[in-house]
Amino acid sequence: MDFTLVDLDDDDRAFLTEVRDFLAEHVTDEVRRRDRDTGDNFDEGVHLAIGAAGYLEKEWRPESEGGFTRVRRRIWELEKRRVHVPWVTWGTTSMVARAVAAFGKPELVDEVLPKVFSGHVRMCLGYTEPEGGSDIATCKTRAVRDGDQWVINGSKMFTTGAHNCQYVFLITNTDPGARKHKSLSMFLVPLDLPGIEIQGIRTVDGDRTNIVYYSDVRVDDKYLLGEVNGGWTVLRGPLDAEHGAVASAPDGLQDVTIMAHQAGFMSAAVDAVAARVARPGPDGRRPVDDGSVAYRLGRSTARLEAALSTPSIFGRVSQAQTMRDISADLMDIAGPASVLPIETDGAADDGASEYLYRFAPLAGIYGGTLEVFRNMIAQHVLGLGKPAYAAPANK
Ligand SMILES: Cc1cc2nc3c(=O)[nH]c(=O)nc-3n(C[C@H](O)[C@H](O)[C@H](O)COP(=O)(O)OP(=O)(O)OC[C@H]3O[C@@H](n4cnc5c(N)ncnc54)[C@H](O)[C@@H]3O)c2cc1C
Known part of the structure; x- marks a missing residue:
């Protein structure tokens, strides 16, 4: 491991000051207290301010596509951590946004990504079910095709952030007769559709998560990500990211592990x-x-x-x-x-x-x-x- 200190040039020093000033202005004691009270790990005002400043997009994009340089990315991450920016909902949103970019139909990508970057669209993960979450592929929530729509029925446990999000990345079963990894289809379901009910759950540390019920929820085909029964392929990227299966960086400018x-x-x-x-x-x-x-x-x-x-x-x-x-x-x-x-x-x-x-x-x-x-x-x-x-x- 390389413990050498990184020398910041004048521009990066100016960036560090800019970020510190920005975070001090927006992540106030009041924000932190409210976050503890709600257990949300999310603050809409802070999130929209970060989006409006262009930081969400810069964090999401690689440097070659206009994102932060390696050094600035590290500065940004460490400064956010230092002031305890409520972070969970951006974590899920940015993972899902990558799957949407890779597997979404062009009109869906156009609908979602700009608003992800402005902060107006947030996305949560709908994998775990009341009967078990470790083996995601045993998913029982059903999606059945009806013309150019799908009808979804089932329930998902621990959908953290659902009450602050606009879409859920929902794994469903579209072929109960198939082998389990071939039976899944992934949807990006708008959370304001009729038939969706979100109920809050507080965990022992005070965090808020949710159980979400889906009753005859009708979703247009444009919200299907990837192929029918190809949901496992869509899920792999976000799952690997959550499992920390990402290459470590020899320059030392990233965390050595997730979490x-x-x-x-x-x-x-x-x-x-x-x-x-x-x-x-x-x-x-x-x-x-x-x-x-x-x-x-x-x-x-x-x-x-x-x-x-x-x-x-x-x-x-x-x-x-x-x-x-x-x-x-x-x-x-x-x-x-x-x-x-x-x-x-x-x-x-x-x-x-x-x-x-x-x-x-x-x-x-x-x-x-x-x-x-x-x-x-x-x-x-x-x-x-x-x-x-x-x-x-x-x-
Ligand atoms: C605070 C919180 C937030 C969460 N947020 C989300 C979210 O946003 N979206 C989402 O979809 N899920 C979320 N989860 C769910 C989380 O991913 C699951 O709780 C986790 O994967 C375990 O699933 P389970 O609770 O159903 O336990 P089960 O899978 O039922 O497991 C029960 C026990 O059996 C053990 N076990 C199961 N399988 C194996 C195995 N193969 N080998 C050895 N031991 C095994 C487990 O370790 C556990 O002790 C959240 C959970 C918590 C607590």
């Missing part, structure tokens, strides 16, 4: 607890002078650094697992007042480790569970073969 944004909460909690235990108490003693506190804080910090440096899909596992492992230790060494949440008088570390503790389980579920990722590593990286789930045959 680095989420890992930022872990860094914040370690910092907050380290500051807390370094402050002298009423008796003049610092908690960190206790050997067991120093040891456990040191171990958490070492685990954090190791997780942040672990590349590719190994990093996805290592970050979420580390979050689960160290959050309880951090709360413990920060003391009983660490159970108080953010912005509560007397909270030990302003709720940083308490939030991490509630967030850690989810970070190892969405985008694929840690168990599934471990199996992917075993099968595809270590070449250990497909797991066999059937009970051993009786001899």
Whole structure:
């Protein structure tokens, strides 16, 4: 790994200042507080401002098509992370927009992409169903052709951001008799169609996601992405991106693994607890002078650094697992007042480790569970073969 500092030229320095000023103006304490209250991980005002400034399009496009240079892309990503821009809905939107660009009919691409860049169109992922999400291909939501329309019936669990989005990237079953990967078709379904009902769900860390019901929803054929029964091909790109199956960059100007944004909460909690235990108490003693506190804080910090440096899909596992492992230790060494949440008088570390503790389980579920990722590593990286789930045959 290359730890050399990157020299910024005058133009890039000016860009850094521009971005900092822009984000300071738009991502206010009020935005962050509202985001915590709603659990949305999205703020429409901020999103539209980012779109109007041209940053959404520059982030989405490669440099060769007018996007950010590598250095500016890195500056933009790190500055957004530093000020906690609500980010989840842009993440899903930009992934789906790539599938629309690759597989959408020209009139659909024209309808959607300009508004994605202005911020007026957002898109969410409709994969998981109430009966199970790890094996997406077992999808039961049906789409049946009726003339030049399709009729969709079914339900999707955990469609995060649906209530702030205009379209859902919806995987459906169009041929129940076919082998499962050949039975799927992908649609970009407008979320304002009759027959769609979005119900909110709050998770244990306060995030909002949704269950979405589809009852006789009629969708024009132009919203079909790719071929009928070719939905798995359309899904592959966004799924690979979510699974972190992207090449690492030798210039060091990108995260070594996916979910680095989420890992930022872990860094914040370690910092907050380290500051807390370094402050002298009423008796003049610092908690960190206790050997067991120093040891456990040191171990958490070492685990954090190791997780942040672990590349590719190994990093996805290592970050979420580390979050689960160290959050309880951090709360413990920060003391009983660490159970108080953010912005509560007397909270030990302003709720940083308490939030991490509630967030850690989810970070190892969405985008694929840690168990599934471990199996992917075993099968595809270590070449250990497909797991066999059937009970051993009786001899
Ligand atoms: C906060 C949050 C946001 C989400 N956002 C979205 C979203 O926007 N869109 C969307 O479509 N989905 C979303 N999801 C769903 C998420 O992708 C699924 O929860 C996840 O893929 C697991 O599916 P499941 O919950 O149905 O569990 P199941 O698939 O039912 O799994 C149950 C248990 O069995 C284990 N398991 C299953 N299969 C295997 C296997 N092959 N090997 C080993 N263990 C296995 C799992 O690890 C898990 O412990 C979100 C989930 C959460 C919690």
